[in-house]
Structure formats: structure tokens, C-alpha cells
Amino acid sequence: MREITNIHTRQILRDRVVQLLVYAAVLLISMVFIWILADLVRGGIAHLSWEFLMESPRDAGRTGGIASILVSTLLILLTALLTAVPVAWTTAILLVEFVPADSPFGKTVRFSLHVLAGVPSIVFGLFGNAFFCIYLGLGFSILSGGLTLACMLLPILTSTAEAGLRAVPHAYRTSASALGLTRTAALVHLILPAAAPVLAAGLLLGIGRALAETAALLFTSGYVERMPDSLLDSGRALALHIFDLSMNVPGGDMPAYASALVLVGLLLCINTLAMKFAYGLQHRKIMT
Amino acid sequence: MNANQYADKPDAFTLGPLEEGSACCDPQPVIQVRNLSLLYDGKTALDKVTLDIYKGCITALIGPSGCGKTSFLSAINRLTDLIPGCRVTGEILVNNRDIHHPDMHVQSLRRQVGMVFQKPTPFPLSIRRNLSLPLNEHGITNKTEVAAIIGQVLRDVGLWDEVHDRLDASALSLSGGQQQRLCIARALALEPQILLMDEPCSALDPLASGVVEDLICRLRGRYTIVIVTHNLAQARRIANYAAFFWVSGRAGQLIEFGRCQHIFESPSHELTAAYVNGVRG
Numbered sequence: 001m002r003e004i005t006n007i008h009t010r011q012i013l014r015d016r017v018v019q020l021l022v023y024a025a026v027l028l029i030s031m032v033f034i035w036i037l038a039d040l041v042r043g044g045i046a047h048l049s050w051e052f053l054m055e056s057p058r059d060a061g062r063t064g065g066i067a068s069i070l071v072s073t074l075l076i077l078l079t080a081l082l083t084a085v086p087v088a089w090t091t092a093i094l095l096v097e098f099v100p101a102d103s104p105f106g107k108t109v110r111f112s113l114h115v116l117a118g119v120p121s122i123v124f125g126l127f128g129n130a131f132f133c134i135y136l137g138l139g140f141s142i143l144s145g146g147l148t149l150a151c152m153l154l155p156i157l158t159s160t161a162e163a164g165l166r167a168v169p170h171a172y173r174t175s176a177s178a179l180g181l182t183r184t185a186a187l188v189h190l191i192l193p194a195a196a197p198v199l200a201a202g203l204l205l206g207i208g209r210a211l212a213e214t215a216a217l218l219f220t221s222g223y224v225e226r227m228p229d230s231l232l233d234s235g236r237a238l239a240l241h242i243f244d245l246s247m248n249v250p251g252g253d254m255p256a257y258a259s260a261l262v263l264v265g266l267l268l269c270i271n272t273l274a275m276k277f278a279y280g281l282q283h284r285k286i287m288t
Numbered sequence: 289m290n291a292n293q294y295a296d297k298p299d300a301f302t303l304g305p306l307e308e309g310s311a312c313c314d315p316q317p318v319i320q321v322r323n324l325s326l327l328y329d330g331k332t333a334l335d336k337v338t339l340d341i342y343k344g345c346i347t348a349l350i351g352p353s354g355c356g357k358t359s360f361l362s363a364i365n366r367l368t369d370l371i372p373g374c375r376v377t378g379e380i381l382v383n384n385r386d387i388h389h390p391d392m393h394v395q396s397l398r399r400q401v402g403m404v405f406q407k408p409t410p411f412p413l414s415i416r417r418n419l420s421l422p423l424n425e426h427g428i429t430n431k432t433e434v435a436a437i438i439g440q441v442l443r444d445v446g447l448w449d450e451v452h453d454r455l456d457a458s459a460l461s462l463s464g465g466q467q468q469r470l471c472i473a474r475a476l477a478l479e480p481q482i483l484l485m486d487e488p489c490s491a492l493d494p495l496a497s498g499v500v501e502d503l504i505c506r507l508r509g510r511y512t513i514v515i516v517t518h519n520l521a522q523a524r525r526i527a528n529y530a531a532f533f534w535v536s537g538r539a540g541q542l543i544e545f546g547r548c549q550h551i552f553e554s555p556s557h558e559l560t561a562a563y564v565n566g567v568r569g
Contacts, residue, residue, distance in 0.1 A: 174367065176411075177397055178402070181395075185425045
């Protein structure tokens with residue numbers, strides 16, 4: 001009897017320890033995020049103002065704001081997404097819906113995406129510089145930067161979309177076929193709406209990656225801080241601006257903090273919006 | 289067991305229990321299967337099945353798991369096309385037309401031959417949209433017409449009273465039995481001639497299972513039904529014909545086919561006798 005009680009006590013104890021470890025890990029992760037956010041708010045909030053967002057940088061960014069930087073960042077982001085998303089998502093659709101999972105073609109594509117995902121961003125930057133800026137003659141421009149970013153985003157967008165499409169129950173496809181629906185009809189009406197939240201999540205990851213990218217843009221979209229006139233103009237991305245202010249501009253700490261705060265705030269906003277959007281899309285599909 | 293227990297099946301198409309009396313309809317084959325073999329990655333799953341399915345009747349496919357009943361069923365509406373590495377040989381005629389003929393339009397074949405699966409598979413859409421989506425895709429887009437068909441099929445499956453005031457609610461909010469009846473309604477909406485059912489009651493609780501079984505009986509005569517079931521009592525209650533499959537080696541084979549009563553009460557093959565009496569399988 002005593003032995004049984006002992007075993008019991010030990011089991012309960014083990015349970016508690018595991019629980020404690022799990023909570024500690026969660027706390028640790030949250031702490032890192034909270035610490036970064038708190039540090040950014042502490043250092044940047046004083047410098048942050050409406051003027052900071054609306055004015056172009058002056059004196060290498062020590063004074064003035066980040067309006068032109070924001071515009072350049074958004075243009076680069078848009079270029080990258082508009083190029084990468086259609087290619088990535090159609091590739092994912094092809095891999096999941098039209099090619100057998102273990103076909104040599106599928107394997108080759110997946111392998112190249114894995115390799116591509118592991119390539120350091122500086123290599124993408126050099127490739128983009130050689131290919132888009134020099135070979136295609138686009139020069140240091142928002143277009144070059146956006147296209148380079150698009151190459152970088154392909155693996156993450158494709159693999160998340162593929163995972164999302166694969167997670168859609170196979171029964172939807174079989175029942176749709178049994179009802180005489182074509183593959184396209186099943187895809188448009190059932191599979192894509194069901195996968196929408198995962199597609200949106202992948203998009204978010206991509207946007208996050210793109211907004212935070214520095215090295216790949218250094219050699220492609222360039223360094224110029226003034227307001228861009230067109231996509232062929234050079235433009236400085238926000239992450240690059242933060243890098244430059246903190247590394248190359250003495251006395252640039254305050255605007256660097258404020259810019260970082262803006263970047264993180266932007267990420268949070270986009271995150272929330274995309275989640276809402278994905279939820280709304282799914283909800284609407286259910287209701288109609 | 290009293291042999292007359294099943295003699296009072298409710299409608300005129302009952303062939304099974306009337307072994308001794310005159311048949312109430314002229315058995316007219318609507319599906320003719322000739323030498324059908326099915327291979328998965330070169331391994332035979334179903335070996336040379338030859339069988340006629342009669343119009344307006346319920347044909348039950350019985351036998352142990354893995355004997356190829358479901359494969360047989362999916363070959364009839366060419367759902368086997370979707371399985372990588374699956375090869376079908378032999379001939380299947382539906383209404384005297386070879387379903388593997390290049391002129392055969394697979395979408396229209398599947399419209400003619402509806403299918404209901406073991407697990408209810410409503411789409412994550414509203415009840416209304418579950419029914420209207422296939423109709424729209426088959427070119428029926430007139431709203432009044434679609435609404436009329438939806439009302440009709442929901443009444444046919446006995447769901448109308450339960451859901452008519454919440455057609456825009458998600459189909460996933462229905463209970464398992466209701467979902468299965470919705471799936472049957474969805475198949476019926478396309479006005480098929482033939483209905484393939486792959487263990488339609490096995491994922492349901494006994495009560496819901498009874499409701500679906502009654503529904504299947506009501507569909508007899510209007511539709512030709514081929515049903516896979518592991519529930520021998522159910523096969524005996526509802527079917528006019530029964531086909532007994534067995535695994536020999538690793539391939540499924542059709543051992544015996546005949547009127548339901550014959551299969552259950554005086555089977556010609558000793559395997560059938562052992563299976564229906566619960567000695568084997």
C-alpha cells in the first residue's frame with residue numbers, strides 16, 4: 001500500500017515538474033518579446049510623432065522623419081508580394097492538386113525550395129545585384145529590390161501554401177469529384193477557402209520576412225533616402241534605415257529607436273489585419 | 289430463424305424474400321460488370337468480377353474488410369481515377385455505355401452515378417450552398433429552380449422539417465445522421481439513376497443509422513442502389529440482391545451473387561454459408 005502511494009506521489013511530482021518546465025518556456029519566449037518591445041517603446045516613444053512619420057529624413061536621418069523610407073518600404077514590399085505570391089501559390093496548387101506527392105518533379109521542386117530557403121539573404125542580395133541591377137539593367141531600384149525579395153519569399157510562401165492545401169481534408173476532394181465537380185471548381189469553391197487561414201498566415205510570415213530584410217536590399221534597392229519617384233528609383237527600406245542610423249550615423253540612436261518602433265508596430269498591425277481578413281473570408285464562405 | 293421475418297418488405301421491388309413467389313419486376317441490368325480487375329501499384333486488389341446490377345433494386349455488397357468491396361464501388365463511378373497507381377481492367381457498362389470509353393464524360397457519369405461515403409462529408413459551407421454548389425457546377429443556375437430542387441431533396445431525405453428555417457447555417461452544425469442525410473440529398477439533387485453507398489450507416493449511432501436505413505428503403509425503386517455494408521442484418525433487411533466478396537490470396541473475389549434470401553438462407557458456396565452464419569470473416 002505504501003509503495004503504491006509512493007509511486008503515486010512520484011507521478012504527481014513528475015507531472016508538476018513537466019508543467020513547470022512548459023510554463024517556464026512559455027514565459028521565457030514571452031519575456032523576450034516583451035523585453036524587446038519595452039526597450040523599443042522606452043527608447044523610441046519620445047522621438048515618435050506625427051511629424052516623424054510625415055517628414056522626409058534630414059541630416060542623414062538625425063532629424064526629420066521617415067516618410068520617404070516608409071513609402072520606399074511599402075513599394076518594395078508590394079513589388080515583392082505581387083511577384084512572389086502568384087508564383088508561389090500556383091506552384092503550391094500544382095504540387096498538391098495536380099502532381100502525385102512522390103513524383104520526381106514534385107521532389108525536385110521541393111528540394112530546390114528547401115535549398116532556396118536556406119540560402120543566406122546576403123547571397124540573395126549579391127544575386128539580385130548581379131541579375132536584376134546589372135544584367136537586366138534595372139540598376140539600384142525599388143524594382144530590383146522587390147524582385148530580389150520575391151525570390152527570397154518564394155520558399156516560405158510556397159511551403160506554407162503547400163502545407164495549408166495538404167491540410168484540407170481529402171474527403172472534400174473525393175466528395176467533390178463524386179458529385180461531378182471539376183478539379184478547378186473544387187479548388188475555387190472548397191479547397192482554397194478552406195486553406196485561406198493558412199495561406200494568410202504564410203503571407204504574414206512572408207511580409208514579416210520582407211519588412212525585416214536588410215542584407216538582400218543593401219545591394220539591390222539601394223541606399224538613397226529621398227522620396228522615390230518611380231519603381232525604377234532607388235529607395236531605402238525601413239530595416240536598412242535602422243541599420244544605417246545605428247551603425248553609420250553618430251547621434252542617430254533616437255531616430256533609430258523610433259524607426260524600429262514603427263517597424264514593429266507595422267508588423268503587429270499587418271498581423272492583426274491579415275488574421276481578421278482570413279477569419280472573415282472563411283466566415284463569409286460558410287455563410288453564403 | 290423465421291424465414292418469413294423479412295417477407296413484409298414495404299414495396300413492390302422486393303425480390304429477396306419472394307424467392308418462391310413470382311418476381312415483382314423484370315430484372316433489368318443497369319450496370320453490367322465484366323471481368324473487372326483492379327490493381328494498386330501492380331498488386332491485384334480485385335480479381336475478375338462479373339456481375340449485373342438490376343434497375344430499381346438494392347444490391348448489398350458484403351464480405352470481410354479488404355476484400356475489395358469499396359474498390360468495386362469506386363470503379364463504377366471512376367473515382368478510382370483519383371487514386372495514383374490504381375489500374376482498372378475489364379469492362380463496366382452503365383446503361384449499356386462503356387464508362388471507360390474515351391467519349392464518356394466523367395463528370396456526367398458521376399452525375400448519373402451518385403455516391404455517399406462512410407463518413408458524412410458535408411462541405412464547410414451552408415446547408416443551402418452544399419446543395420446548390422453541385423447544381424450550379426452542372427449548369428443549373430436558375431435560382432427558383434435551384435430552390436425548388438433543394439426543397440424537394442431535403443423533403444426526400446426527411447430533413448426539411450428539421451432544417452428549413454436554417455438553410456444558411458453551416459452544414460457542419462448538423463448532427464452526424466443529419467449530415468449523412470444531407471450528403472444523400474446532395475447526391476439526389478443531381479438526379480442520378482444510380483446511388484453508390486459505402487457503409488453509409490457505420491459512422492452513425494444506432495438511432496441515426498435506423499433513420500438512414502429507412503431512407504434507403506424509401507429510395508428503392510426510384511434509384512438503383514449499390515450498398516457496401518458490414519452489417520449483415522442490415523443487408524438482409526434492406527437488400528434485394530447480395531454479392532458476397534472474399535479475399536483469396538491477397539486479391540478480392542466475388543464468391544457468390546444472387547437474391548438476398550438465397551445468399552442468406554441457401555447459399556451455394558460454403559464460404560458464403562460460413563460468413564453469413566458468422567462462422568468465418
